[in-house]
Amino acid sequence: MPVGNRTRDTGHGRRETRTVKAVTLHTPGGISFPHAQQAIRITRTRTTNGKTSRETAYLTVSLAAGHAQPSDLQDWIRRHWHIENRVHHVRDVTFREDLHQARTGTGPAVIATLRNTTIGYHRTNNAPNIARATIHANRRSHDLITAVNSSYTTTQ
Structure with missing residues (x-):
């Protein structure tokens, strides 16, 4: 079984190489991570x-090597990064979510839902830049109200 996987990408003015190496854990008593089956190094x-x-990162997975080859791990890590980049990065940078003061009750969940709805709305409308689209929407709030109301049919 392969113990490593390497991918190379170019884009956005950069070249990137990602190498994943995985080892099966047979250490008696494990490595103090419950259920860890493999230790992985990503460079x-x-x-x-x-x-x-x-940049080097280390992680463990609970899947044995037979169920999670390095190429699978590489793919899963890239997909996770894609989600992080598409949603969480926008929430952190554009909406400054980490600086928000709502910390109790349902406040954080409500604010997160509103942010996700905003991001989804702008992505649905093919906005290339969520920050710019949000600024534009703030200046023309009546357009948002019209868009939301026009998508619902009335039964009266």
């Missing part, structure tokens, strides 16, 4: 404008 090497940076 990301990125070159942008001639400058190279390297």
Whole structure:
């Protein structure tokens, strides 16, 4: 079975190499992570404008090597990053979610739902930049109200 996987991508003015190496854990008593079956090292090497940076991350998974090959792990990690980039990054950067003061009751869940709804609305309308679309929507709130009301049929 392969113990590693490497992918190379180019785009947005950068070259990126991601290497995943996995080892099966046969240590008696484990490694103090309940149910851990594999330990994984991910190395990301990125070159942008001639400058190279390297980042290494470690994680464990509860799937045995027979159910999670390094190529599978590589794919799953990239998909997770895609979700992080598409939703959480926008919430953190555009809406400054980490700085929000709502910390009790249903406040955080309500605010998160409103942010997700906003992001979804702008993505549905093919907005290339959520921050710019949000600023535009703030200036023309009547357009949003019309869009929401026009999508519901009345029964009266």
